[in-house]
Amino acid sequence: MSERSVDRWIEVATLDDLWEGDFLDVEVDGETVLLVHLPGGAIRAYQGICPHQEIALADGDFDFESGILTCSAHRWQFELATGQGVNPADCWLYEYPVKVEDDKIYIGWVEGERHYNRCAG
Numbered sequence: 399m400s401e402r403s404v405d406r407w408i409e410v411a412t413l414d415d416l417w418e419g420d421f422l423d424v425e426v427d428g429e430t431v432l433l434v435h436l437p438g439g440a441i442r443a444y445q446g447i448c449p450h451q452e453i454a455l456a457d458g459d460f461d462f463e464s465g466i467l468t469c470s471a472h473r474w475q476f477e478l479a480t481g482q483g484v485n486p487a488d489c490w491l492y493e494y495p496v497k498v499e500d501d502k503i504y505i506g507w508v509e510g511e512r513h514y515n516r517c518a519g
Contacts, residue, residue, distance in 0.1 A: 403508065404495055404506030404507065404508060405506075405507055405508055405509040406426075406494065406506075406507050406509075407497065407504040407505070407506055407507070408426055408504060408506075408507055409502050409504050410424045410426060410431065410433065410443070410502070410504065410505050411424060411433055411502075411503045412501050412502055412503065413435075413498070413501045413502075413503065414501070415503075416433050416435045416441070416459055416503060417435060418435045418436075418437060418438075418439060419431060419435065419436075419437055419446055419462050421434040421435070421456065421460055421467075421478075422456060423446045423454060423455070423456035424443070424446075425511040426505065426507070427507070429446070429513050429514070430445070430446030430447055430456075431443050431444070431445070431446050431494060431505060432444045432445065432446040432455045432456055432491075433503065434460075434467075434478045435448055435511050436462075436465070436478065436479060437462055440479070441496050441498060441503060442478060442479070442481070442493065442494055442496060443493065443494035443495075443496050443505045444476075444478075444481050444491040444492060444494070445492040445513060445514040445515065447511050448469040448471065448472075448474055448515065449474075449489055449490075449491065449514065449515045449516050450469065450471070450472055450474050450489075450517060451471060451472065453469055453470060453471040453472075454470075455467060455469060455476075455491075456471045457470045460478065465477055465478055465479050466478070466484055473485070474486065474489070476489075476490075476491055482492045483517070486517065489515070489517035490515060491515060492512075492513055492514050494506055494507075495508075512518070516519075
């Protein structure tokens with residue numbers, strides 16, 4: 399993800415809450431955020447709703463071998479290492495900056511920025 403200016407860092411979970419190979423959703427300022435702890439240790443944070451029809455992505459299926467999350471509603475798929483759409487390929491998830499300090503996970507909040515993407519079906 400490209401570097402952008404973060405207005406504030408918000409603590410959203412701890413490493414005890416989000417084990418490697420797991421994901422969970424959290425609410426931040428009224429928005430659902432999907433946290434993912436990828437195999438190998440990287441942590442990503444994406445918009446927590448599908449950009450197609452706003453279904454919670456945490457209700458979907460994640461295949462950690464392929465790295466693909468499949469939305470439970472219409473089977474849209476996303477690569478969770480990058481947020482890029484697989485099916486359809488021209489869609490992507492909004493990605494929040496992430497940092498981990500002292501086992502605490504923070505997301506970067508950018509004021510005035512839309513924290514989600516929408517895609518037509």
